[in-house]
Amino acid sequence: MSFVESVRRIPPQVLLRGSIVVALVTIALKTLAWWITGSVGLLSDAMESLVNLASAIFALLMVSIAARPADEDHPYGHHKAEYFSSAFEGLAIMVASIGIGWTAVQRLLHPQPLEQVGWGLALSVLSSAFNWALAWMMMRSGEHHRSMALEGDARHLMTDVWTSAGVVLGVGLVAFTGWNWLDPAVAIGVALNILREGASLMWKSSQGLMDNALEAEVMAEIEKTLREFQHPTIRFDHISSRRSGQRRFVDLHMHMPASWTLGRAAAVRASVEQALMSAVPGLRATIQLLPSDVEAHFDDQEDLK
Known part of the structure; x- marks a missing residue:
């Protein structure tokens, strides 16, 4: 097994625990960088790491809840808990x-010189290296496990990396040019960037809670699988889908001759369901059997009144 594949298979809970540890380390490094330089840009970077810590703790809680099996009160499982993690992270970022x-506007109005810039930048770069490595691992694992919480935390950490890069550039320019106003100007840019990222996470979590349809490439795989079973006597319609955390659901009607025995029809349906779930990992397929000459009209507006 390759290194990348090994990383992809790391459980989300393990990486989120690692995220908490890395957040504590980066908070210490970036706070020290701010303390020795007095840079408001580095202070903004340290404040974002506090958000990383809170988000990682909440994400770990939500992922643990999402992993619980279905019960009497939640027959479809607890998978949507991950969307709350993403929403919380987006709100915290904003x-x-x-x-x-x-803070940056106040410093822009009252600029101050920076001190010991070299040490501050070195500490910031070191903390960014930790964040980048963890974000890369979380992104790979998030794709494999289809974890919204893990993906959200990874994107936030990667935003933090780019934020730190901008802060390092800004502080370096201050030291080179002596233009103290550049430090708070960079901090304002950091604030606008993470505000955008927070709004993006909030939007994605809201769409997940509203039961978005499956991705186009997943639906294409479903339709391809159904075509393998299509026959002059068998057809499919009323295909609908939704996402719920790591789970994917598809519902459809399968029409077949009314003369078939129930056992024969059920056997064909079981084959189709198994083929669909094998083609799309994490899919749960529900197929309703109907005779060829019967149509369902549950979507008609008259029936919804």
């Missing part, structure tokens, strides 16, 4: 951006 922006 709140942090407001705080960063306010």
Whole structure:
């Protein structure tokens, strides 16, 4: 097994625990960088790491809830809990951006010189290396496990990496040019960037909670599988789908001759369901059997009144 494949198979809970540890380390490094330099840009970077810590803790809680098996109160499982993690992270990012922006505006109005820039930049780069490595691992694992919480945390960490790169560039330019206003200007740019990222995460989580349809490439795979079973006596219609955390669901009607025995019809349906779930990992297929000359009209507007 390759290294990348090994990373993809790491359980989300393990990586989120690692995210908590890395967040604590980066908070210490970035706070020290701010303390020795007095840079408001580095302070904004440290504040975002506090958001990383809170988000990782909440994501771990939600992923643990999402992993619970279905029960009497939640017969379809707890998979949507991951969307709450993404929404919380987006909200936390947006709140942090407001705080960063306010601090930066105050420093822009009252610029101050920076001190010991070299040490501050070195600490910031080191913390960014930790975040980049963890974000890369979480993104690979998130794709494999279809974990919204893991993907959201990974995207946030990667945003943090680019944010730190911008801060390092800004602080370096301050040291080179002596233009102290560049430091708070960079911090304002950081605030706007993470505000955008927070809004994006909030939007994605809201779409997940509203039962979005499956991705186009997944639906194409479903339709390809159904074509393998199509026959002059068998047809499919009323195909609908939705996503719920790591789970994918598809419902459809399968029409077949009314003269078939129930056992024969059920056997064909079982074959179709198994083929669909084998073609699309994490899919749960529900197929309703109907005679060829019977049509369902549950979508008619008259029936919805």
